[in-house]
Amino acid sequence: MxxxxxxxxxxxxxxxxxxxxxxxxxxxxxxxxxxxxxxxxxxxxxxxxxxxxxxxxxxxxxxxxxxxxxxxxxxxxxxxxxxxxxxxxxxxxxxxxxxxxxxxxxxxxxxxxxxxxxxxxxxxxxxxxxxxxxxxxDGEKFDFPALPRDLVRRVSTKQTYQHSVQGESHVVLVDFGAKENIAGALTRLGCRVTVVPADTEFEQIARLQPDGIMLSNGPGDPADCADLLPLIKRLATAYPLFGICLGHQLLAMSFGATTEKMRFGHRGSNHPVQDLRSGKVWITSQNHSYSVRREGFPAELVVTHKHVNDDSIEGVAHSVLPAFSVQFHPEACPGPQDAEALFHRFLALMNERKGSQLVTTI
Structure with a gap:
């Protein structure tokens, strides 16, 4: 037809x-x-x-x-x-x-x-x-209404569930529209993963006794999730935290950054991203319409990665807290697997926290 x-x-x-x-x-x-x-x-x-x-x-x-x-x-x-x-x-x-x-x-x-x-x-x-x-x-007339907002709550899981039940480190994955392979990547690295709805309260997450927090990808305008920013900042203060895509934008916003809609976004499996600390360029998988603004970027965050083609911010880290994020998808591994190192960094931060807790207890 x-x-x-x-x-x-x-x-x-x-x-x-x-x-x-x-x-x-x-x-x-x-x-x-x-x-x-x-x-x-x-x-x-x-x-x-x-x-x-x-x-x-x-x-x-x-x-x-x-x-x-x-x-x-x-x-x-x-x-x-x-x-x-x-x-x-x-x-x-x-x-x-x-x-x-x-x-x-x-x-x-x-x-x-x-x-x-x-x-x-x-x-x-x-x-x-x-x-x-x-x-x-048939002469149908068309109008082009605004698209629905607050898509995160539409796609997020409605109830907490265990993705994997065994592992040395326990990660709580906050589901803003998470790709299955994010939890899968954590599981393959030996983590126990609990997935929670996007609007889960801090006290509920704390009762799960996580070693670290993962903020997932998700759809729509990050500004629609402004009510979640206090939760994210509190999580970043309490636990090692790793954000991907929308999770990256929300982490940055929780510390005062703002976002903007891109002309046509980044969607593909060959986007070059430079790690500003090592100077190396990674080939990454991406899917996003919004990016973190450079204007008014908060002093307590550090830009760690940039897009080679348009210089947009692709990664941030907190200057003191064990919290970091990237705009691209390190779990996707579009051929090269160099970005998988970010998951190992997250594991190291969780192990460091557990080690310091043990020293404090002793």
Whole structure:
């Protein structure tokens, strides 16, 4: 069936509908990764967004049951230049089309994604609809309302649960829309992981007796989570803390930083980030629309990483407290695994805290 992407600037991009035949509405953003479409589809950070894949052929290794980042997709549409109808991979269980249909997500393929992405880069992210082309023939009128706010509470877990029950260090993962692999990375490094809702109170977290706190990624404007900043600052004061993506922004905001929306964000698996302490450049996986401002940056925080292409802040650390964060996804490991060192740093901070507690007790 013929379909069309209608943008708020009046532009239209034609293609063939795949997945669930329905209307989808959201912020149209693009991702430059050649692979990883299954993880992208299930990343809660894409809530209320239509994702355009810049790599021309998507779906060639199908969908399997092991690589999901969440139990369900939160995006509202998926756009490709070409979709593979007959994937080939030993782990394949479904085609991309079958998965989108099952999950109620509309897709559009056969789109001139190069032209579409150039438009987004020039004008910034745009709101848009994916819909059957026959609705255009019926003369349907379009308005482009503001997208829902406070997406974090929509995607966050509703109850506390144990991701892993054994490990030398106990990490409480505050779920703002956490990718599964964050808890998985901690578990593989020997941590016991408890996942809690985004609005869990400090006293409830303290009763879990954590050795450290992980702040996860998540969707939307970090300003929507302003009410959580006192909690985050208190956690950073009490425990070793590591923030990723939205967690990075919220840690910085809790100590007085502000954020701003980027023109079209960073979404891809090959973003170069420089560690300002070592001078080394890492190749990172990223997915975010907002960044921490340099203007008014608080004195008690230190910038530890910057994006090589646009000089945006990619990492911060507290000057005294054992709290740090990065804008990118070290758990994703897009080929190179150098950013995994950040998890080892977090483990070292937790072990140091446990050691000091033991000395104090003795």
């Amino acid at each position: 013929k379909g069309v992407l209608v943008l708020e600037n009046g532009s239209r991009f034609s293609g063939e509908l795949i997945g669930c035949v329905r209307k989808g509405y959201g912020e149209v953003v693009f991702h430059t990764g050649m692979t990883g479409y299954q993880e992208i589809l299930t990343d809660p950070s894409y809530a209320e967004q239509i994702v355009v894949m810049t790599y021309p052929l998507i779906g060639n290794y199908g969908i399997n049951g092991d690589d999901f980042e969440a139990k369900r997709p939160w995006l509202t549409g998926f756009v490709t230049g070409e979709t593979c109808d007959f994937p080939s991979h030993f782990r394949q269980e479904q085609t991309l089309d079958q998965y989108l249909s099952e999950q109620g997500i509309v897709g559009l393929t056969g789109v001139n994604t190069r032209s579409l992405v150039k438009m987004i880069r020039e004008e910034g992210s745009l709101k848009g609809y994916i819909l059957p082309a026959n609705l255009l023939a």
